[in-house]
Amino acid sequence: MDIVIRRAEPGDYEALGQITAQAYLQDGLLDFGESDAYLDELRDVAGRAAAAEVLVAVERADAPSAPGSVLGGVTFVPHGGPMADIARPDEAEIRMLAVARTARGRGIGEALVRACLDRARATDGCARMVLSTQRTMLTAHRIYERLGFVRTPERDWNPLPQLDDITLLTYELRL
Numbered sequence: 001m002d003i004v005i006r007r008a009e010p011g012d013y014e015a016l017g018q019i020t021a022q023a024y025l026q027d028g029l030l031d032f033g034e035s036d037a038y039l040d041e042l043r044d045v046a047g048r049a050a051a052a053e054v055l056v057a058v059e060r061a062d063a064p065s066a067p068g069s070v071l072g073g074v075t076f077v078p079h080g081g082p083m084a085d086i087a088r089p090d091e092a093e094i095r096m097l098a099v100a101r102t103a104r105g106r107g108i109g110e111a112l113v114r115a116c117l118d119r120a121r122a123t124d125g126c127a128r129m130v131l132s133t134q135r136t137m138l139t140a141h142r143i144y145e146r147l148g149f150v151r152t153p154e155r156d157w158n159p160l161p162q163l164d165d166i167t168l169l170t171y172e173l174r175l
Contacts, residue, residue, distance in 0.1 A: 003108060004061075005115040008045060008054040008073060015070040016056055016098075017043035023098035029134055031166065042096060048075050052083040055115050057099070057108045072099035074112040078123050086155055086170060087130050092120040094131040097140060110143050117147070121175050128175060132157070132168040141169075149173045
């Protein structure tokens with residue numbers, strides 16, 4: 001694979017923010033499209049990096065096409081930190097996994113999830129990795145299930161309780 005997974009640097013933030021926002025918009029994952037309030041959070045990589053660990057997938061330096069360009073990213077939240085939606089103190093959480101449309105199908109999403117799993121396993125006291133996902137994120141579901149994640153329907157939740165048609169599915173992997 002011609003990619004490297006590493007911690008995001010400030011020079012990556014704008015590109016990753018755009019990739020993440022566009023992935024959610026183009027895949028129809030934002031109920032309110034361009035006016036969805038979550039779009040600002042998706043673009044705010046600097047804010048995420050201040051509260052959690054943001055990882056990026058970039059083209060290797062010796063790659064023939066655009067060396068060093070950001071292809072995707074994910075937010076790793078250890079031990080139920082401030083960016084956690086559902087993680088408990090003995091759990092780490094994956095958030096905002098996104099891969100540029102032009103880079104999909106290369107195993108980048110799975111490589112990012114595996115990097116988060118490696119970090120969780122290296123974190124003292126971390127017993128599980130958890131995540132939330134939308135019903136329509138079928139490609140992501142396949143990645144999670146292939147890596148051993150199992151559904152935890154008892155933890156499914158609604159991030160916007162005033163709208164009763166938004167339920168996020170949850171998964172966990174015991175480490």
